[in-house]
Amino acid sequence: MDTSSFISMPAQFIAALIFLLAAIAFVAFNVLVPRLFRPIRPDQEKLSNYECGERPIGGPWIRFNIRFYIIAIIFLIFDVEVLFIIPWAVVYRRLYSELGMLVFWEMFVFLTVLGVGLAYCWVKGHLEWVFRDKLAEDKSKTLSS
Amino acid sequence: MTSIQIPELSFSLIAPELILCTAAIVILLVDLYVKNVERINITLLALIGIVLAFFSAGTLYGASELAFSWLIIRDDMSVVIDQIFLIGAALIVLMSHHYSERYHFPYGEYIVLLLFSTLGMLIISASADLITLFLGVELVSITLFVLTGFEKKSLLSGEASLKYLLLGAFSSAFMVYGIAFIFGMCRTTNLISIGSLLSEDFIGSPLLILGFALLLVGLGFKIALAPFHMWAPDVYQGAPTPITAWIAAGSKLAGFIALVRVFSLPDISFHPLARTWVEGIWWLSLLTMIIGNAGALVQKDIKRMLAYSSIAHGGYLSMAFVSHNDVGLQALLFYLAAYLFMTIGAFAVVIAAGRHGEERRRISDFAGLAKRRPFLAAMMSLFLLSLAGMPPTAGFIGKVWLFGSAIQAQYYGLAIVGILTTLFSFYYYLRVIVYMYMRDEEKEFEAEPLSVSLTLALSLSALGVLILGVFPNTLMKVITNSVIVL
Numbered sequence: 298m299d300t301s302s303f304i305s306m307p308a309q310f311i312a313a314l315i316f317l318l319a320a321i322a323f324v325a326f327n328v329l330v331p332r333l334f335r336p337i338r339p340d341q342e343k344l345s346n347y348e349c350g351e352r353p354i355g356g357p358w359i360r361f362n363i364r365f366y367i368i369a370i371i372f373l374i375f376d377v378e379v380l381f382i383i384p385w386a387v388v389y390r391r392l393y394s395e396l397g398m399l400v401f402w403e404m405f406v407f408l409t410v411l412g413v414g415l416a417y418c419w420v421k422g423h424l425e426w427v428f429r430d431k432l433a434e435d436k437s438k439t440l441s442s
Numbered sequence: 443m444t445s446i447q448i449p450e451l452s453f454s455l456i457a458p459e460l461i462l463c464t465a466a467i468v469i470l471l472v473d474l475y476v477k478n479v480e481r482i483n484i485t486l487l488a489l490i491g492i493v494l495a496f497f498s499a500g501t502l503y504g505a506s507e508l509a510f511s512w513l514i515i516r517d518d519m520s521v522v523i524d525q526i527f528l529i530g531a532a533l534i535v536l537m538s539h540h541y542s543e544r545y546h547f548p549y550g551e552y553i554v555l556l557l558f559s560t561l562g563m564l565i566i567s568a569s570a571d572l573i574t575l576f577l578g579v580e581l582v583s584i585t586l587f588v589l590t591g592f593e594k595k596s597l598l599s600g601e602a603s604l605k606y607l608l609l610g611a612f613s614s615a616f617m618v619y620g621i622a623f624i625f626g627m628c629r630t631t632n633l634i635s636i637g638s639l640l641s642e643d644f645i646g647s648p649l650l651i652l653g654f655a656l657l658l659v660g661l662g663f664k665i666a667l668a669p670f671h672m673w674a675p676d677v678y679q680g681a682p683t684p685i686t687a688w689i690a691a692g693s694k695l696a697g698f699i700a701l702v703r704v705f706s707l708p709d710i711s712f713h714p715l716a717r718t719w720v721e722g723i724w725w726l727s728l729l730t731m732i733i734g735n736a737g738a739l740v741q742k743d744i745k746r747m748l749a750y751s752s753i754a755h756g757g758y759l760s761m762a763f764v765s766h767n768d769v770g771l772q773a774l775l776f777y778l779a780a781y782l783f784m785t786i787g788a789f790a791v792v793i794a795a796g797r798h799g800e801e802r803r804r805i806s807d808f809a810g811l812a813k814r815r816p817f818l819a820a821m822m823s824l825f826l827l828s829l830a831g832m833p834p835t836a837g838f839i840g841k842v843w844l845f846g847s848a849i850q851a852q853y854y855g856l857a858i859v860g861i862l863t864t865l866f867s868f869y870y871y872l873r874v875i876v877y878m879y880m881r882d883e884e885k886e887f888e889a890e891p892l893s894v895s896l897t898l899a900l901s902l903s904a905l906g907v908l909i910l911g912v913f914p915n916t917l918m919k920v921i922t923n924s925v926i927v928l
Contacts, residue, residue: 413467
């Protein structure tokens with residue numbers, strides 16, 4: 298492979314490479330050098346999991362409720378929504394003078410689509426912490442009546 | 443402060459996408475708020491949306507424009523492909539209507555996801571930017587991961603969904619990594635800008651070649667080119683059968699269209715880089731044809747057999763990228779359309795031949811089908827013969843055109859391997875026909891009456907296969923015109 302082809306590489310990549318190497322060197326230095334000088338006296342307390350100073354209850358390798366993930370996903374959607382709305386609100390007045398109501402409708406459509414998502418979660422009962430299986434309930438109702 | 447540049451918004455150019463998206467959202471809301479909505483109404487709503495999108499795509503013929511700051515390209519090719527996708531989606535909706543009655547899916551959600559996956563395919567066909575392309579690919583993949591796992595009580599379905607998710611996420615990572623390298627070298631993700639940049643001077647960086655190679659690997663996973671095909675048989679076997687058909691037909695079509703958008707960049711056919719990827723795809727195509735056909739020979743499960751057959755077809759289709767000329771591209775589009783009809787048709791027969799809890803899964807289950815269900819057996823024979831490439835069907839015309847393009851580009855070796863593996867493929871396609879017509883039933887299968895929707899799906903696919911086979915000029919003309927514009 299000839300070296301000339303590498304010369305055409307954009308210079309920014311060199312900066313990124315230096316940054317990467319510096320990061321690796323920093324971590325390696327801080328992990329390896331203290332190991333040479335520090336005393337090593339482990340005991341029960343030191344080896345236990347760190348839980349903000351509390352005594353840990355049980356191990357971390359348990360099954361998490363899947364609802365944590367669903368809540369996290371719902372949170373993420375609205376987190377991103379805010380990310381879009383704030384810049385939009387900041388420049389709204391200026392854009393309005395240039396483009397008129399289009400600025401409003403763009404965000405309106407975006408929020409409507411997100412609203413449909415929220416409605417879906419709501420109706421399906423994903424916003425309640427104690428999950429009720431509506432489908433199963435409806436079925437048992439129709440059976441008992 | 444400089445004023446913010448707002449790109450011109452030309453919503454009419456993405457009308458099919460908008461209509462399909464609206465239809466999906468409406469169905470979602472209807473399913474949420476209307477109590478006990480009949481399944482037939484949801485099916486009708488979906489079909490209305492698809493038909494409207496189909497006709498609105500039809501009005502866009504002749505447009506040749508870039509829209510939304512060059513994110514979207516609307517040329518005749520994208521219109522033809524959109525219409526092929528929408529026909530396929532309609533057939534799958536019809537099949538699903540029957541199948542969901544058998545297994546009691548949450549039907550509304552299922553149809554919504556199906557429409558969104560179709561939307562992803564439309565986005566792929568109209569993308570002029572790597573970002574739009576990636577958006578489309580992900581929309582297709584993520585909806586299909588969920589749909590694969592829709593048979594919640596079936597372990598196979600869950601397994602298939604998990605495997606598909608893990609490998610799909612893996613391949614997406616390859617794609618993004620490739621796109622990042624390409625962006626790093628070209629400083630743009632726009633395909634047209636990349637094309638003109640490459641035609642001006644050859645950026646001889648190995649990083650650029652690495653970028654395109656990673657992109658090829660990522661898309662290779664999606665269309666199951668060997669050696670990236672390992673997920674396909676398991677996923678095809680486990681997924682609900684209409685979804686299997688949609689993965690085999692729709693998602694594969696979408697992957698190839700993505701490849702067309704990336705690797706048939708205008709202006710760079712004579713570029714030194716083109717040689718590199720032609721060589722790469724040459725090997726992939728060869729391997730895929732051999733592994734796909736050899737794998738299909740030994741399968742006992744009909745869906746797995748069709749999965750390997752679909753892998754093998756991926757090999758034939760990628761030949762078009764090797765020949766890298768207009769004829770190849772036209773042949774690819776024609777064969778993709780033909781392939782859509784015959785694959786969907788074959789899976790529709792698999793659905794129709796079974797009933798709740800008693801699917802005909804093994805090939806030997808099809809023994810004696812001709813006596814009991816002569817219509818189904820005849821249909822299955824038609825689709826299998828078309829997949830094999832017998833003369834009066836669409837499969838034959840497509841194969842002749844594809845192999846012809848390879849010969850025209852002087853890739854004789856690849857064409858010969860293609861023809862030889864096709865000959866081998868007759869063995870496993872004809873075996874099913876032999877079972878249906880010449881063997882007696884081993885086990886009695888209760889017949890489920892053929893529903894209207896399934897009959898419609900079957901006869902439409904059969905019609906497609908026959909029309910494209912007997913009067914190929916109808917589609918050929920449209921395709922030839924649209925590719926010349928490119």
